[in-house]
Amino acid sequence: MELSGGEILVQCLIDEGVEYIFGYPGGAVLHIYDALFKQDKVKHILVRHEQGATHAADGYARSSGKPGVVLVTSGPGATNAVTGIATAHMDSIPMVILCGQVPMAVIGSDAFQEADISGITRPCVKHNFLVKDVTKLASTIKKAFYLATTGRPGPVLVDIPKNLTDPRVKVPYEYPKSVTLRSYNPHVKGHRWQIKKAVDMLLAAKRPMIYSGGGIVQGEASEELTELTRLLGYPITNTLMGLGAYPGTDKQFVGMLGMHGTYEANMAMHECDVLIAAGSRFDDRITGIIAEFCPYAKVIHIDIDPSSISKNVRVDIPIVGELKPVLAEMIELVKASDIQPDAEALTLWWKKIDAWRALDSLGFDRNADVIKPQYVVEQLWEMTHGDAYITSDVGQHQMFAAQFYKFDKPRRWINSGGLGTMGFGMPAAIGTKLAFPDADVFCITGEASIQMCIQELATARQYRTAIKIVNLNNGYMGMVRQWQEFSYGSRYSQTYLETLPDFVKLAESYGHVGIRIDKREDVRPVLEKAMAMKDKTVFLDFHIDPTENVYPMIEAGKAHHEMRLAPGVNTDTELA
Amino acid sequence: MSHIISILIENESGALARVAGLFSARGYNIESLTVAPTQDSTLSRMTLVTTGSDEIIEQITKQLNKLIDVVKLIDISESTHIERELMMVKTRAVNGGREEIMRLAEIFRGNILDVTATTFIIEITGEKSKLDAFLNTVGEENIIEVVRSGTTGILRGERGLTV
Numbered sequence: 001m002e003l004s005g006g007e008i009l010v011q012c013l014i015d016e017g018v019e020y021i022f023g024y025p026g027g028a029v030l031h032i033y034d035a036l037f038k039q040d041k042v043k044h045i046l047v048r049h050e051q052g053a054t055h056a057a058d059g060y061a062r063s064s065g066k067p068g069v070v071l072v073t074s075g076p077g078a079t080n081a082v083t084g085i086a087t088a089h090m091d092s093i094p095m096v097i098l099c100g101q102v103p104m105a106v107i108g109s110d111a112f113q114e115a116d117i118s119g120i121t122r123p124c125v126k127h128n129f130l131v132k133d134v135t136k137l138a139s140t141i142k143k144a145f146y147l148a149t150t151g152r153p154g155p156v157l158v159d160i161p162k163n164l165t166d167p168r169v170k171v172p173y174e175y176p177k178s179v180t181l182r183s184y185n186p187h188v189k190g191h192r193w194q195i196k197k198a199v200d201m202l203l204a205a206k207r208p209m210i211y212s213g214g215g216i217v218q219g220e221a222s223e224e225l226t227e228l229t230r231l232l233g234y235p236i237t238n239t240l241m242g243l244g245a246y247p248g249t250d251k252q253f254v255g256m257l258g259m260h261g262t263y264e265a266n267m268a269m270h271e272c273d274v275l276i277a278a279g280s281r282f283d284d285r286i287t288g289i290i291a292e293f294c295p296y297a298k299v300i301h302i303d304i305d306p307s308s309i310s311k312n313v314r315v316d317i318p319i320v321g322e323l324k325p326v327l328a329e330m331i332e333l334v335k336a337s338d339i340q341p342d343a344e345a346l347t348l349w350w351k352k353i354d355a356w357r358a359l360d361s362l363g364f365d366r367n368a369d370v371i372k373p374q375y376v377v378e379q380l381w382e383m384t385h386g387d388a389y390i391t392s393d394v395g396q397h398q399m400f401a402a403q404f405y406k407f408d409k410p411r412r413w414i415n416s417g418g419l420g421t422m423g424f425g426m427p428a429a430i431g432t433k434l435a436f437p438d439a440d441v442f443c444i445t446g447e448a449s450i451q452m453c454i455q456e457l458a459t460a461r462q463y464r465t466a467i468k469i470v471n472l473n474n475g476y477m478g479m480v481r482q483w484q485e486f487s488y489g490s491r492y493s494q495t496y497l498e499t500l501p502d503f504v505k506l507a508e509s510y511g512h513v514g515i516r517i518d519k520r521e522d523v524r525p526v527l528e529k530a531m532a533m534k535d536k537t538v539f540l541d542f543h544i545d546p547t548e549n550v551y552p553m554i555e556a557g558k559a560h561h562e563m564r565l566a567p568g569v570n571t572d573t574e575l576a
Numbered sequence: 577m578s579h580i581i582s583i584l585i586e587n588e589s590g591a592l593a594r595v596a597g598l599f600s601a602r603g604y605n606i607e608s609l610t611v612a613p614t615q616d617s618t619l620s621r622m623t624l625v626t627t628g629s630d631e632i633i634e635q636i637t638k639q640l641n642k643l644i645d646v647v648k649l650i651d652i653s654e655s656t657h658i659e660r661e662l663m664m665v666k667t668r669a670v671n672g673g674r675e676e677i678m679r680l681a682e683i684f685r686g687n688i689l690d691v692t693a694t695t696f697i698i699e700i701t702g703e704k705s706k707l708d709a710f711l712n713t714v715g716e717e718n719i720i721e722v723v724r725s726g727t728t729g730i731l732r733g734e735r736g737l738t739v
Binding site for chain 2: 119
């Protein structure tokens with residue numbers, strides 16, 4: 001079969017089984033768009049800004065586990081996509097970005113809409129390619145998907161000069177069945193002896209703690225993690241990226257850890273004697289001050305990426321390997337072991353944890369007249385029985401969502417954890433809804449974040465992706481305001497959004513339903529009303545308490561056991 | 577302590593930038609970096625001299641290995657190895673100084689590559705410390721220009737860095 005470069009690209013996507021491609025046309029990709037026009041297998045989602053394309057593809061990838069695919073033009077099209085690429089990179093999300101480039105003859109001449117996107121994205125992709133020969137196009141695309149989806153996943157960008165897609169130049173096409181790279185071996189099996197040593201250490205623990213992260217979700221190892229945790233009877237905490245990997249409503253789950261984690265999770269981290277980290281990377285928002293991180297613990301760390309191990313925290317037993325088989329092997333070893341968890345020590349340990357838990361560090365005033373953001377999320381969780389897909393933006397609302405929506409399944413919680421990208425939530429919800437058209441998809445956001453990609457309301461309308469936007473509107477960049485209150489003497493420098501749009505009218509102008517909510521008693525009925533509108537995107541503008549803060553909190557330079565608790569929560573009470 | 581990391585890397589455009597970018601992005605030091613194709617034209621060999629604590633060197637090797645273009649690498653300073661650097665020095669050579677500099681070049685097993693009425697160009701190969709010693713001996717006042725290749729190295733014996 002002889003095809004042009006543009007046709008090759010489209011055929012590659014078809015052969016790769018790509019369902020959706022998120023993009024925005026422009027000069028350098030016109031040939032590719034013409035090839036897209038002539039087929040109906042790959043559906044193109046036209047966004048309103050390239051950042052939206054990357055976030056939508058990202059949401060699609062996070063919810064479905066399949067790679068997200070993006071198509072943008074050269075220059076500004078490509079640079080607009082960078083934030084979304086970096087977002088995917090920080091959270092190890094599989095994504096393939098096809099990017100137009102000026103013709104090879106003018107590369108380097110500062111041509112119109114030229115940008116060295118390979119150079120620009122080099123630090124924020126897993127890998128990138130500049131294709132220089134049309135006969136190498138298909139094999140490069142194959143490599144891109146292979147790299148993006150294997151090992152520690154990540155975004156891979158393919159930079160395609162316009163002359164390579166010229167419809168007049170046809171070359172033989174064959175999509176490679178498989179690909180091998182001599183410099184890349186993603187399938188790493190955990191070292192048997194290390195796994196055995198880890199299990200021995202785990203079984204000898206008196207105060208064990210399981211700390212798991214996004215790697216469990218990406219590595220599809222949720223089932224194994226859950227089985228191992230239940231088998232051992234140990235407490236487990238999830239990182240922001242790992243929520244849902246272990247059922248959030250389970251008794252053994254002590255909540256999220258880290259800066260805005262629960263008191264019990266962080267105290268248990270501080271006092272544990274054996275810590276097993278699975279698919280988590282000791283991010284600074286997790287560890288607090290490194291010097292005082294888990295001072296009594298021996299640390300086991302399982303990760304597919306060797307560079308994650310001993311990067312921030314020295315570990316005693318490293319295991320490099322894919323989580324699913326490693327955890328499965330651990331389960332077998334625990335089952336076969338003569339030694340079993342120390343029941344007596346564990347009872348004492350749980351007593352201690354339950355006492356910390358009794359503090360109710362996530363408590364808030366449920367009877368307040370004003371709408372508390374926590375209340376909205378809690379009602380949403382109850383109403384959806386914890387079974388909706390929740391995307392979020394970045395800030396206080398993100399933390400409230402993480403704390404109060406108890407995720408029981410992986411891939412239901414979609415947020416930008418690593419890069420912390422405001423503007424992520426709504427396009428990500430569109431991508432999620434496309435992956436799961438029959439599911440309930442909510443975007444929990446704030447009035448500041450939502451405006452960063454507000455233009456994608458048009459995309460939601462065009463493709464009838466009926467998402468529900470829960471806007472926790474407090475008129476401030478809430479999280480920044482909170483830091484200013486705590487650390488800058490309440491000098492709210494540039495965090496008050498003096499002029500906000502009327503979100504109801506705004507939503508309506510895009511063809512959606514908009515509802516403003518000011519009273520607590522209206523929260524639940526309005527949520528139910530919105531959910532009942534199955535074929536509509538609904539923008540719910542909740543006017544919430546502008547003074548509410550996210551508690552508890554580990555402030556900068558503090559350790560796990562030095563949490564700042566909500567006013568009124570008293571740690572002086574005798575703890576077991 | 578200085579570490580000499582030898583790297584076999586795909587001879588692709590951008591490969592060098594990936595390595596250099598990694599060092600600047602993560603705040604690692606590069607003392608010197610040399611790169612040239614090998615007998616296999618699809619591969620380049622890079623020799624990178626860097627400093628850092630054991631933890632940092634461990635991260636550097638892991639992060640380098642993570643680059644898709646990096647095929648293989650080894651920290652040759654951890655085993656018995658030979659390291660060499662090539663230097664060309666343009667010195668002032670006038671009057672009685674000419675004799676003196678020629679003698680020094682001989683002691684350091686240098687070659688005089690170019691002679692003019694007032695200058696010599698001397699080529700010296702050796703370990704970094706030998707090159708430093710030569711420059712010290714000649715004295716800054718006599719040096720017009722120095723160009724150094726950066727260290728390259730190879731393991732002794734059967735062991736080596738090959739695909």
